[in-house]
Amino acid sequence: MNTKAPANSEAFLQCINCKKILFSIDFEQNLRVCNYCGHHHRLSAATRIAWTFDEDTFEELDTELRSGNPLEFPDYVDKLHAAEAKTKRFDSVVSGRAKLEEMPVSVAVADFNFMGGSMGSVAGEKITRTLERAADEQTPAIIFCASGGARMQEGLLSLMQMAKTTAAAQRCAEAGVPYIAVFTDPTMAGVLASYASIADVIVAEPRALVGFAGTRVSKQAGVSKVPDDFQTAEFCLKHGMIDRIVPRKEMRDTLASLVRTLGGHALSAYAANGGKK
Amino acid sequence: MSSPKTHKEWERELLELEDFIAKAREAARKEAEPKSREALEAKIEDLEKGRDKFIDVMYSNLGPWEKVLIARAEKRPYTLDYVQALFSEYVELQGDRRGFADNAIIGGPALFNGQPVMVVGHQKGRNIQERQFRNFGMAKPEGYRKAIRLFDMAERFRMPVISFVDTPAADPGVESESRGISEAIAAAIMKMFELTVPTVAVVIGEGGSGGAIGIAASNRVLMLENSVYSVIPPEGCAAILWRMPERGPDASKALKLTAASALEYGLIDEILPEPKGGAHRSPVETFATVKEAIEKHLGALQKLSPEVVKTDRYDKYRGMGRFEIAEG
Numbered sequence: 243m244n245t246k247a248p249a250n251s252e253a254f255l256q257c258i259n260c261k262k263i264l265f266s267i268d269f270e271q272n273l274r275v276c277n278y279c280g281h282h283h284r285l286s287a288a289t290r291i292a293w294t295f296d297e298d299t300f301e302e303l304d305t306e307l308r309s310g311n312p313l314e315f316p317d318y319v320d321k322l323h324a325a326e327a328k329t330k331r332f333d334s335v336v337s338g339r340a341k342l343e344e345m346p347v348s349v350a351v352a353d354f355n356f357m358g359g360s361m362g363s364v365a366g367e368k369i370t371r372t373l374e375r376a377a378d379e380q381t382p383a384i385i386f387c388a389s390g391g392a393r394m395q396e397g398l399l400s401l402m403q404m405a406k407t408t409a410a411a412q413r414c415a416e417a418g419v420p421y422i423a424v425f426t427d428p429t430m431a432g433v434l435a436s437y438a439s440i441a442d443v444i445v446a447e448p449r450a451l452v453g454f455a456g457t458r459v460s461k462q463a464g465v466s467k468v469p470d471d472f473q474t475a476e477f478c479l480k481h482g483m484i485d486r487i488v489p490r491k492e493m494r495d496t497l498a499s500l501v502r503t504l505g506g507h508a509l510s511a512y513a514a515n516g517g518k519k
Numbered sequence: 520m521s522s523p524k525t526h527k528e529w530e531r532e533l534l535e536l537e538d539f540i541a542k543a544r545e546a547a548r549k550e551a552e553p554k555s556r557e558a559l560e561a562k563i564e565d566l567e568k569g570r571d572k573f574i575d576v577m578y579s580n581l582g583p584w585e586k587v588l589i590a591r592a593e594k595r596p597y598t599l600d601y602v603q604a605l606f607s608e609y610v611e612l613q614g615d616r617r618g619f620a621d622n623a624i625i626g627g628p629a630l631f632n633g634q635p636v637m638v639v640g641h642q643k644g645r646n647i648q649e650r651q652f653r654n655f656g657m658a659k660p661e662g663y664r665k666a667i668r669l670f671d672m673a674e675r676f677r678m679p680v681i682s683f684v685d686t687p688a689a690d691p692g693v694e695s696e697s698r699g700i701s702e703a704i705a706a707a708i709m710k711m712f713e714l715t716v717p718t719v720a721v722v723i724g725e726g727g728s729g730g731a732i733g734i735a736a737s738n739r740v741l742m743l744e745n746s747v748y749s750v751i752p753p754e755g756c757a758a759i760l761w762r763m764p765e766r767g768p769d770a771s772k773a774l775k776l777t778a779a780s781a782l783e784y785g786l787i788d789e790i791l792p793e794p795k796g797g798a799h800r801s802p803v804e805t806f807a808t809v810k811e812a813i814e815k816h817l818g819a820l821q822k823l824s825p826e827v828v829k830t831d832r833y834d835k836y837r838g839m840g841r842f843e844i845a846e847g
Contacts, residue, residue, distance in 0.1 A: 305845075312784065312841035313775045332845060363840030370837070392728075392750050394759065397774045398786050401728055401750040402839040405736040408708040409836050415709075432750070435689075435701040435729040440709050454701045454729075455691030456759070468693055483699045 257281055273490045282447045282490055284427055286329070287336040287353035290386055294494055295349065299341035304371055307364045308332040311395070318395040325356045333364040334389065337372045339381070343498040345509060346517075348376035352388040354428070359389035361433050362396040366403025369437055373410035377417035380512040382505035384497060386424045387438045390456065391431025404436035411437050420504035422497060425452050425475060425484065443500055444484040445493075446475035452484075522584055522768040526592035529585060533573055540566050574796040581745065584768040586777050587753060589745040590724045591687075594799035596806070598625060598640030598683040601723065604806040605813070606631055606638060615664035619698070623654045623686070624662030624734065626669045628678065632814065637673035639666050639734050640683030643724070656725070657690040660703035663733050667703075670710045679817055680711075682720040682734045687752060689730030704733040711736040712836075715829045717820035719813055721791070722746045722778075723798075738832045739816040740786070742778035743805070744793040748786075749776035786839060788816070 254263050259281035273293060274283040291300050309332065311318045326332060334356035340349045350372040352359040369385065376383035392400040414421045423441035428451035435454060446452060453473030471477045478484045488496045523529035540563060547559040581589070589595070602609050606629035614620045626639035641658065644650035673680045689700055711718060718737035726735065726748030742748060756774060757766035781787040791808050794801035820828060
């Protein structure tokens, strides 16, 4: 795996879970997993892509898509601008083509740093295009989820992204192309209740928050007592909702094996087509 | 002045007036003296005219929050009222065949103008017992899994699907999470996109986020004039944005959750007008409107080939979303 040098110049940092002090160099070499408690810290989309796919094979697409403020929702434009400045991106999802152990894959990676990875029209469009490219080009789809859910600021337009992305996943299934979802911290609500949950295979990072109703929403609905592991990847595994929990350092190998096996048939078709369609 | 929190509260004065009229009617009926009775009846007529004006004023220029209250009104016709009025030979089918049964989503085969269709809908309750039995119209995973069974049967037996949408949200509890509420909703949406039979959804009350779209991803989506359709309940939105659920009325404005907005953004196909004073004041008229609309849309869809019915649905949702194209 092509680990990069520490991004920040700080020599130390604190684990957000166990609060122990970590050496930045160790932390980066350990893929931002705490050496003490194993907490998987959140990654930006760029880091995730660099650490998952073959070096310099990621071709980013759909970069022209940018959120507007279709509902003229209060403060939305300010939030968008702040998120754009923070992430240097136009939205929460990064999409494109990449290679994984030399196999072509259609890829989307959500970035929690952009408005909590929420899904509005742009994120929905990018996920849809990723799945459509997978179906059309016979390249397995890999989607890294990281989202608080649908983006409230785009109202019903956001809700309809659930239908749109799910329809695209259905098209992928019909085309015989495998779709693998990776639940990272957090994978919630409208994203979980649409394209994320109907992947052929679902793997999750340890202790990722995974659930339908956010705390503030469920509290509003009167839900109070919950189990200790409620809405974690481990809870989902126990209840049969996901296939495996995969530590970050094993993620690339696991995904490659899945693409090679489940995607074997599709990839033959892709090769017979002489690469791209 | 703070906003009313329920439909009853909002209509309080009107309800008092209606109550008074009813009592006056009763008194007139009992009045033996013809002259006095006539005088009473004349007064009642005046009162009724006043009431009609009152309704006119209240129900013209409704804001989004008033629509939220009307959409949630307990007197509003629910799915089973439509089933009874619009269909014959309805047989309710139950169970997800995986160990659980849900009472917030109901459905089964029925005849619509003599033609077999599959009916699916959220069902709310009117009194405390009913409300608990229906879990306030909040379906658990088994509700969506039952819907998937019904969708499968509809496809197998070539029956169009008619959905009635009326839910505050899907059930957010621990049980539902344990049994995969998210997967159940996603799988139901996915199933709807597999169908080659026509599907028509009518939002009759509350179109509450994922819980609604789980049975509403149809070829045609119609909304009653005073129904709402939203990505999140306004109170939930206010809780997240401002940490103040009581600011639901403000959030309801921002969310653009009315039928008019949904139509404007190209997310629904038609708004079905309600009788003066809302669907609950004249259910019979409402049923006729809904019936006619279903006939029209179903008729048009049934002219399409099964394959086109499916691509029509895909293309419809494929086009949903509003974004900008950045330069460079």
